[in-house]
Amino acid sequence: MGKSRLEAFSDGVLAIVITIMVLEIKVPHDATLAGLAPLVPVFLSYVLSFVYIGIYWNNHHHMIHATNRVTGRIMWANLHLLFWLSLLPFATGWMGENHFAALPSALYGFVLLAAAIAYWLLQQSIIADQGEQSILMRAVGGDWKGKLSPLLYLIGILATLLAPWVAQAMYVLVALIWLVPDRRIEHTLQMGADGSPRSNATTGHQGSREDA
Amino acid sequence: MGKSRLEAFSDGVLAIVITIMVLEIKVPHDATLAGLAPLVPVFLSYVLSFVYIGIYWNNHHHMIHATNRVTGRIMWANLHLLFWLSLLPFATGWMGENHFAALPSALYGFVLLAAAIAYWLLQQSIIADQGEQSILMRAVGGDWKGKLSPLLYLIGILATLLAPWVAQAMYVLVALIWLVPDRRIEHTLQMGADGSPRSNATTGHQGSREDA
Amino acid sequence: MGKSRLEAFSDGVLAIVITIMVLEIKVPHDATLAGLAPLVPVFLSYVLSFVYIGIYWNNHHHMIHATNRVTGRIMWANLHLLFWLSLLPFATGWMGENHFAALPSALYGFVLLAAAIAYWLLQQSIIADQGEQSILMRAVGGDWKGKLSPLLYLIGILATLLAPWVAQAMYVLVALIWLVPDRRIEHTLQMGADGSPRSNATTGHQGSREDA
Amino acid sequence: MGKSRLEAFSDGVLAIVITIMVLEIKVPHDATLAGLAPLVPVFLSYVLSFVYIGIYWNNHHHMIHATNRVTGRIMWANLHLLFWLSLLPFATGWMGENHFAALPSALYGFVLLAAAIAYWLLQQSIIADQGEQSILMRAVGGDWKGKLSPLLYLIGILATLLAPWVAQAMYVLVALIWLVPDRRIEHTLQMGADGSPRSNATTGHQGSREDA
Numbered sequence: 001m002g003k004s005r006l007e008a009f010s011d012g013v014l015a016i017v018i019t020i021m022v023l024e025i026k027v028p029h030d031a032t033l034a035g036l037a038p039l040v041p042v043f044l045s046y047v048l049s050f051v052y053i054g055i056y057w058n059n060h061h062h063m064i065h066a067t068n069r070v071t072g073r074i075m076w077a078n079l080h081l082l083f084w085l086s087l088l089p090f091a092t093g094w095m096g097e098n099h100f101a102a103l104p105s106a107l108y109g110f111v112l113l114a115a116a117i118a119y120w121l122l123q124q125s126i127i128a129d130q131g132e133q134s135i136l137m138r139a140v141g142g143d144w145k146g147k148l149s150p151l152l153y154l155i156g157i158l159a160t161l162l163a164p165w166v167a168q169a170m171y172v173l174v175a176l177i178w179l180v181p182d183r184r185i186e187h188t189l190q191m192g193a194d195g196s197p198r199s200n201a202t203t204g205h206q207g208s209r210e211d212a
Numbered sequence: 213m214g215k216s217r218l219e220a221f222s223d224g225v226l227a228i229v230i231t232i233m234v235l236e237i238k239v240p241h242d243a244t245l246a247g248l249a250p251l252v253p254v255f256l257s258y259v260l261s262f263v264y265i266g267i268y269w270n271n272h273h274h275m276i277h278a279t280n281r282v283t284g285r286i287m288w289a290n291l292h293l294l295f296w297l298s299l300l301p302f303a304t305g306w307m308g309e310n311h312f313a314a315l316p317s318a319l320y321g322f323v324l325l326a327a328a329i330a331y332w333l334l335q336q337s338i339i340a341d342q343g344e345q346s347i348l349m350r351a352v353g354g355d356w357k358g359k360l361s362p363l364l365y366l367i368g369i370l371a372t373l374l375a376p377w378v379a380q381a382m383y384v385l386v387a388l389i390w391l392v393p394d395r396r397i398e399h400t401l402q403m404g405a406d407g408s409p410r411s412n413a414t415t416g417h418q419g420s421r422e423d424a
Numbered sequence: 425m426g427k428s429r430l431e432a433f434s435d436g437v438l439a440i441v442i443t444i445m446v447l448e449i450k451v452p453h454d455a456t457l458a459g460l461a462p463l464v465p466v467f468l469s470y471v472l473s474f475v476y477i478g479i480y481w482n483n484h485h486h487m488i489h490a491t492n493r494v495t496g497r498i499m500w501a502n503l504h505l506l507f508w509l510s511l512l513p514f515a516t517g518w519m520g521e522n523h524f525a526a527l528p529s530a531l532y533g534f535v536l537l538a539a540a541i542a543y544w545l546l547q548q549s550i551i552a553d554q555g556e557q558s559i560l561m562r563a564v565g566g567d568w569k570g571k572l573s574p575l576l577y578l579i580g581i582l583a584t585l586l587a588p589w590v591a592q593a594m595y596v597l598v599a600l601i602w603l604v605p606d607r608r609i610e611h612t613l614q615m616g617a618d619g620s621p622r623s624n625a626t627t628g629h630q631g632s633r634e635d636a
Numbered sequence: 637m638g639k640s641r642l643e644a645f646s647d648g649v650l651a652i653v654i655t656i657m658v659l660e661i662k663v664p665h666d667a668t669l670a671g672l673a674p675l676v677p678v679f680l681s682y683v684l685s686f687v688y689i690g691i692y693w694n695n696h697h698h699m700i701h702a703t704n705r706v707t708g709r710i711m712w713a714n715l716h717l718l719f720w721l722s723l724l725p726f727a728t729g730w731m732g733e734n735h736f737a738a739l740p741s742a743l744y745g746f747v748l749l750a751a752a753i754a755y756w757l758l759q760q761s762i763i764a765d766q767g768e769q770s771i772l773m774r775a776v777g778g779d780w781k782g783k784l785s786p787l788l789y790l791i792g793i794l795a796t797l798l799a800p801w802v803a804q805a806m807y808v809l810v811a812l813i814w815l816v817p818d819r820r821i822e823h824t825l826q827m828g829a830d831g832s833p834r835s836n837a838t839t840g841h842q843g844s845r846e847d848a
Contacts, residue, residue, distance in 0.1 A: 020232070
């Protein structure tokens, strides 16, 4: 079972999620700065969520790149991740419209937490299929980011009981931590490069060159 | 006529269907739990429909994988399936907003029934093109799931006359039955593996290896 | 310049157009048949437009398949076609909400007419690039469908001045004429098949087999 | 790291952006010309933005075609460009609904300016990765369009203080300047063609032919 349709479907869903979030920024009827002002928190929520979807797309890209085959379990783990990410537009809109109030901020953190757990489950299902010696397993290693993020989300969710701005700070902090793409996988992939074909793009070409 | 664009278009439509359904979960103006409460049935409908689209995408993936070529009839059978699935966001929103009332629950079941019939027609049009000895024909076999599902949908639709919750139970039951991906095709595909190239990804590589 | 991204982008736009049209079928607040009744014309408009997008996707598929390369002119001719098709959801919604009234029916016909002209322009720009001897040129031949359709649209548009139902009849008639995929191209392609690779999928494999 | 998913994701986002803009053309309840009249500026804004997205897709296509590999920096530079383009539907809707009033026109220009800067940053990050001798570097050359556009946008934004129609004229002017696809890259690519495979599609085939 090839992984190209899994990538295509995930790319499609993420591209739509990232784009329909902008529909929550409702066009004001007023052509003045006063009409634009209430949209500032909606816009800031959008920026944060855009960055998060970008991070997920980026790391998903790396993870599937280090995956050899797609099983039924991996497919459903992937759909589970997409499910939580598909709720981000709703959580973003609710948090933005209510100017980062406590409950919407907690829900936003909950969706991020659930997506993080779903990502971890997907990673585990790939490693379970491909063994302890898989590229992904070696690449992920200690995975301190994956372990720290849920903790920071939890702190953020609990912090909404006292001061919602702490939650926002946590969500921004996690985004900053992840903004650096997962160089571990990239690095391990390069180290493991031994001339064998890795992707459709290079396969035919390398094969032909070897023939020559 | 290649099948890659059929897959790409179907993936696109399914990715959009799965994502615009979330737009039916309207962002409440109220930042309280009371504001969130009426959305619970809308959310539950969304989860059910998300799972159904996931199932269809998964099985569609397997079915097209076992297809050799795409004829005009297969293309239209595929569009017919996408038509009914594209109505799922509407049916989901209506059922969710009306808290699983009788008529919306019956309509939801009707859309599921029509999609199931469309899927069966697509399967038949592929088998008709590729003969009784096709991989798909051998893989589908008795197809008890495909025969049981429409029956359960029908029971669900009729049950809305008496008790709508029976309909919901039927729809959840069918989803559970299908959650297991169609291992028959996966199994038959592996059994039939005789070294001949199966997908773009492996073609070039295997070809090159055979040259060496 | 490859044609895969042109196909991917067109598939994406058509998949979204076909799916956002369903958003015009607004979920009624009423869980009764009376609540559903006013949606019947909206639904019928949706069915007609779905079939039209399906036809365009299908024929676009065939046309690009018979295209060797993509020039700047072809790209813009393609975007021009997508522009008019992107207006179909608006025209569909307006016609459906106003129960096939005269002016919305005329606008709907106008969008179909403009799309037909855009399709013809795209076809011409491909033939202009690939010469009189191109597969597409031989395949299109007399192109009576392409010549008849704009005429029928025009009759439909003018008929809205007297009786809008004549317009609907014309639009349904053209859809029926086109429902048969463009077998001419399919046929010419098969006739021209002389063992040379036609698509990415078969290229690597055939090449390798020839080596063996 | 392959560039196919970067292309697929960008195509997806641009296809959705171009299509959801049409949702801002709200279906009027009135089936008369009077009901359609207020939509004329919304429609004109849509045409302008459609052309802009078409230009960006077109040039993005050429730029990525001249790119050898995708680094983390290129990925984020690409997401940054998509971020600004994703705001175009909002800016388009606001400008159209307010009949090209001063402030919405200025905001529209600001989004275009930010997108132009993001495009330039993406171009720089690709050149930085691939060196002064890269195909892209040679192709871009003086890049007078890339340098003139931000200036014209700035003039447009400032002009909204005096006469918003000057801003519209500037935005239309820049669109016209860019409507011609970036022939420089196309030209340089052809000049640099020395028989080595350039894309997946041709790789296997050419390689095989060389073997023969």
